[in-house]
Amino acid sequence: RLLLEACKKEGRHTALETAGAGSSADLERVLKCVDLVLFDIKHLDSKRHAKTTGVPNARILANLRKAASQSRIWLRIPLIAGFNDSERHIQEVARLGVEIGAEKISLLPYHEGGKSKSEQLGIAYAYCSGKSPGEKRIKKLQSLILQSGLKVGVGS
Secondary structure: OHHHHHHHHOOOOOEEEEOOOOOHHHHHHHHOOOOEEEEEOOOOOHHHHHHHHOOOOHHHHHHHHHHHHHOEEEEEEEEOOOOOOOHHHHHHHHHHHHHHOOOEEEEEEOOOHHHHHHHHHOOOOOOOOOOOOOHHHHHHHHHHHHHOOOEEEEOO
């Protein structure tokens, strides 16, 4: 938080990238120093979210609403084929984005970048069978988000 405060005092743009699982009190303290929040949404269905990530998403969604009430928001969806790339799920995320006033949704096709991080931390890599949706599928999901009126990016 101190680094963010120093950046704000110097007039620098600040951003927070989060999966939203932390405490709301910690988030509240950091939000005072943040211009933009890049907020990952892995799955809106709490049971599917918990099965895959190990935690339900109630706190995450509450933190998303808190962040959206105090900062600009870009939603980010780490896309994993067969997990969160259904048209229905993407439409639900887009509706949520519109509801909270998100500026953009970024589709982040799955890659194994976290594999080396897991190895460095000495923990098992959770998504060893994960795959990115195909290019045609990603284009379809982009069009669904655009239909909601939100901006959409891929990989950013």
